[in-house]
Amino acid sequence: KNQVEQSPQSLIILEGKNCTLQCNYTVSPFSNLRWYKQDTGRGPVSLTIMTFSENTKSNGRYTATLDADTKQSSLHITASQLSDSASYICVVSVNKLIFGAGTRLAVHP
């Protein structure tokens, strides 16, 4: 079983709508939890980094939350844009990075 599980695997939303991506992890404790955005044909780019003690971190229209009790993190995207179409990867950092398989988001006009 993967130590970092993401859901859903894929998601289609209309431009302007909000969405929330989920990440469940079994690794504990950890140094930090990150969300990366990966555009098609590109490498992952960091969106947010949260330490074990942080509950929320925002980066523009992206807001990540962390619940250490339930071992869950979520990434909320507000007022989606076509450029948000990408894969979003949850990564937990211990002495190495443990990557989730990602959620593929498609934003349609």
Added chain:
Amino acid sequence: NAGVTQTPKFQVLKTGQSMTLQCAQDMNHNSMYWYRQDPGMGLRLIYYSASEGTTDKGEVPNGYNVSRLNKREFSLRLESAAPSQTSVYFCASSEEGGVNEQFFGPGTRLTVL
């Protein structure tokens, strides 16, 4: 700054052929990494170099070798390519160690026939 660069961007090999994937970073980072990304799976670490002159195996090192040529460059070599090595390969770098933010290159899409 170019960040992390990788060459080539695409490559097709026949089974048994060899090739070297090149990676360079201009951020003066100490640590560099090679990952592979396969459909439906998270990135998996092949090899890493915590600092110039050192290399260590990651999660999936079999069939690969690496060279940390200098602080900027970290290459990945496939000595005898196999279809199971068909994947997208990413190089990354960070200031120190695995817990710091890693910056990724654009990837190399490799197909082994």
